[in-house]
Amino acid sequence: SQKIEQNSEALNIQEGKTATLTCNYTNYSPAYLQWYRQDPGRGPVFLLLIRENEKEKRKERLKVTFDTTLKQSLFHITASQPADSATYLCALFSGSARQLTFGSGTQLTVLP
Amino acid sequence: EAGVTQFPSHSVIEKGQTVTLRCDPISGHDNLYWYRRVMGKEIKFLLHFVKESKQDESGMPNNRFLAERTGGTYSTLKVQPAELEDSGVYFCASSQVKRGARTPEAFFGQGTRLTVV
Numbered sequence: 001s002q003k004i005e006q007n008s009e010a011l012n013i014q015e016g017k018t019a020t021l022t023c024n025y026t027n028y029s030p031a032y033l034q035w036y037r038q039d040p041g042r043g044p045v046f047l048l049l050i051r052e053n054e055k056e057k058r059k060e061r062l063k064v065t066f067d068t069t070l071k072q073s074l075f076h077i078t079a080s081q082p083a084d085s086a087t088y089l090c091a092l093f094s095g096s097a098r099q100l101t102f103g104s105g106t107q108l109t110v111l112p
Numbered sequence: 113e114a115g116v117t118q119f120p121s122h123s124v125i126e127k128g129q130t131v132t133l134r135c136d137p138i139s140g141h142d143n144l145y146w147y148r149r150v151m152g153k154e155i156k157f158l159l160h161f162v163k164e165s166k167q168d169e170s171g172m173p174n175n176r177f178l179a180e181r182t183g184g185t186y187s188t189l190k191v192q193p194a195e196l197e198d199s200g201v202y203f204c205a206s207s208q209v210k211r212g213a214r215t216p217e218a219f220f221g222q223g224t225r226l227t228v229v
Contacts, residue, residue, distance in 0.1 A: 004154070034217070043116070043203050043220030044155070089155070099145070099168060100218065102155040 002027040004103040006090060012109045019077040021106045023090035026071060028101075030092040033066055035075050038087045038105065047088075048075075080110045114138070116221035118204050124227045130192040133224045137186070137206030144187050145207075145218065146179060150200035158202075161187060173198075194228045201225050 007022035023033070032051045036044035050057045050066045050073065057064045063076040077084050087107045091100040119134045137144050146158040158177070159169040163184035172179070176195070181187040191198055201223040207216040 041222065043205070043222050045220070046217040049217060099157045099160060099171070101157065102147075104154040
């Protein structure tokens with residue numbers, strides 16, 4: 001069956017370090033993958049999108065990689081700040097289904 | 113520009129009652145999606161409108177759920193009669209395909225937290 005797994009439910013890191021979040025999927029052939037940020041009581045906010053034919057995407061302190069052979073995406077936040085504390089969701093979009101399928105999210109806490 | 117707005121933000125109803133959730137997408141967005149997150153689970157797709165037409169309703173749990181999008185603007189999601197397992201956060205999202213962009217980003221509302229007691 002199709003499955004999306006994010007590496008852990010919670011991740012704590014020290015301010016200034018790089019946070020690395022993992023998204024693994026099975027039995028999908030996604031057209032693209034998105035990363036969202038969600039704060040308590042709010043809806044997900046789009047951060048980055050990476051297509052199946054792209055290896056890496058960057059936006060300011062954020063970097064996403066996409067390995068379709070390993071069926072894995074890595075999401076990095078460099079020089080992390082306490083304001084980066086939130087739940088981060090990966091979501092796959094398959095061209096056939098034309099809908100986003102979400103992972104359960106990783107709650108990141110950046111400690112000052 | 114206003115974002116996606118959802119009403120109400122919270123709703124507590126008794127089992128067997130009816131509840132209607134509303135979503136106002138970003139003006140001009142043709143795509144409108146409903147998602148749901150139940151406690152401890154991932155966000156799951158319910159259905160997708162393109163303008164006023166249902167493009168995909170494969171995620172709707174059962175026939176107690178009815179979604180409409182009259183005139184291709186705002187959408188409502190009615191649950192009748194509500195059951196305990198319907199409790200969760202219901203998100204609405206909208207998107208618009210820009211010229212030259214095959215893959216649109218989705219803008220989410222803040223969600224409606226539904227509690228059925």
